[in-house]
Amino acid sequence: MGRHKQHKPRRSREGTEQPPVMEESATEWFGTAFHSTAGMQHLDVRQSGNGILITSAPAEVDGVLAGWPLRIRNDDDGQGLTELGTALASGQPHGIVGETGPGYERVLMFIPNHPEEGVGTLARIRTEHGPDGAIVFERRAERPMALWAEAGENLRRIVPLLSPDAPSADEPEESTPCPGCYRPVYDSSSSGMLIGAGPLPLAGLCRLCVNGTTLRSLEQVDVPLDARQRAVLESVSAALV
Ligand SMILES: [Zn+2]
Known part of the structure; x- marks a missing residue:
């Protein structure tokens, strides 16, 4: 887990989206898009037991905005997960049939360029x-x-780094939202705490907020916060000076 590479913000498509901020390590990856009305939109992909946990924060969960931890088991030597990864990477529609019950079925769908081009x-x-x-969108x-x-x-x-011998982790790992950016922070995420930074609780901040990356990114774009x-990030900034 020693490798930490941080990408420079890069330009995405024209339109409302701003250059995403990303970081990765061996079995984790994290990225953020800055949206002019929706604010910061986080995606976190990591190993979870013998499967993968994809966390979208925020997402629409039963009609309200919340974090959506989606754990996908690896039951087929990585084939299903690799197909999903390929669909995401190449922008192709993809569906995974999940639970089926009396009179219904659940499907995980990736729908590219919907509802608008580039989204x-x-x-x-x-x-x-x-x-x-x-047809009910339970999570989106x-x-x-x-x-x-x-x-x-x-x-x-x-x-390919998933171990077939890893326990299947019945419950997905719990995350807590970073107080500065609401990124989902897992125990294994790099996070930090600032001491003596003022009255606000600044524990559990993600590394990008602690090292000022979040605030610097927000200064370049106009996104709602x-x-x-804002108070947390300004306290961090004051503590960094
Ligand atoms: Zn943060």
């Missing part, structure tokens, strides 16, 4: 059978296609 949607969809069959995350592509490339990179995030 892709990952969704968990429940389809009811029968004449009144409803929209991100720039460029960020999905990076996530897919890193998914493909991590899958709630008052609490």
Whole structure:
């Protein structure tokens, strides 16, 4: 886990999306897109037991904005995960049939360039059978296609590193949102704490907030930030001076 490479922000498509910020290590990858109205949109891909955990924060979870941890088991020697990674990386539609029950089935779908060009949607969809069959988007995350592509490339990179002998981790690892950027921070994520930085609780900050990357990125783009995030990031900045 010693390798930490941080990409310089790069230009994505024209439009509202701003250059994403990304970082990666051997079995983890993390990226953020800056959206002019939706704010910071995070994606985190990491090993979880013998599978992969993809966390979209925020995502639409049962109609409200929340983190969406999606754990996909590796039951077929990496084939299914590699296919998903390839679809994300190449911007191709992809579906994975999940749970089926009486009268319904759940599918994980990647829908590229939807609802608009340059934006892709990952969704968990429940389809009811029968004449009144409803299609319900139970979970939905929209991100720039460029960020999905990076996530897919890193998914493909991590899958061969999964150990077939790893325990299958019944419950996905819990994450807590970084108080500065709401990135999902896992125990294994690089994070840090600033001491004596003022009255705000600054524990659990992600590394990009601690080292000032988040604030520097936000200075280059115009994205909405709630008052609490702004207060935390300004406290960090004051502590760094
Ligand atoms: Zn952060």
